[in-house]
């Protein structure tokens with residue numbers, strides 16, 4: 168085994184719903200811990216998947232995912248050759264790390280942010296530097312990132328909106344940051360949640376200006392396809408070719424390609440989900456404000472909030488069938504914005520916990 172792998176811990180995925188139900192003796196579990204789409208998946212996907220030609224099962228899938236590639240390129244306005252498709256962004260993050268990182272290279276990430284960036288960097292033997300997010304807003308602090316730069320810096324991760332803080336940095340800030348980053352440092356902008364932000368906030372427009380920048384998107388979140396594992400990166404063609412070489416040739420199966428193509432064709436569904444999410448987000452944030460619970464203003468489908476005994480609250484919520492994400496930062500919890508009824512019940516449970524505690 169490689170020396171640098173010996174002390175790494177595996178990413179801990181969500182416990183399965185069945186597991187949680189059994190452990191807590193629950194009839195139903197509301198999973199507000201994985202940022203999945205509570206409104207399900209577009210009907211168009213259901214149709215496409217049901218009509219999928221089973222007799223293709225013995226054939227390898229289209230390794231270039233041509234139909235899906237054409238549709239994505241059209242949707243975001245890029246060349247087909249700029250796209251690399253992956254088995255979720257998880258695979259893209261792994262491919263990027265494998266492609267660019269040598270042992271001892273430095274990678275800069277926000278703190279806190281999505282843990283996969285760091286894990287994959289460590290697997291390649293790179294060194295990870297942390298730039299603290301703003302304590303007031305949860306936003307990526309670009310000054311802090313710049314101060315972590317050395318001549319060994321190879322890769323910088325910007326998650327926007329950031330998971331778990333939910334905070335969004337405007338494109339102009341990213342632009343200004345990129346103008347200060349040397350051209351031989353790759354800057355990755357993970358837009359897994361960008362469709363939940365108000366207005367068009369994507370950084371894709373910056374790619375024509377900066378060859379060393381790339382933008383990543385996934386079908387797992389607003390498109391409601393987490394189970395199918397489809398994500399992609401848009402980058403300038405030259406490094407893109409190398410990523411195509413590193414990528415496994417048949418990574419995306421046909422059923423996933425079919426599902427993603429159908430999902431992309433239903434932008435009405437996307438808009439509807441974004442609208443409902445924004446309304447529910449507002450209610451949840453108002454609730455935190457009214458009850459003096461500190462939180463970061465979110466532009467995603469989750470809210471990160473501070474709570475004195477977060478672990479106990481999470482346990483209390485789970486006993487009542489509501490699973491939220493813990494373990495991301497001491498005394499903080501991340502809650503995925505669910506459907507109207509789920510959120511109302513969640514807020515009621517938080518208040519109830521608050522009141523019961525006060526009585527003790």
Ligand SMILES: *Cc1c(COP(=O)(O)O)cnc(C)c1O
Pocket residue numbers: 202254255256257258281326330357359384385386387393396397398
């Ligand atoms: C969920 C998530 C991903 C992973 O997406 P997949 O496409 O499901 O692998 C990537 N980045 C961030 C920030 C996420 O929260």
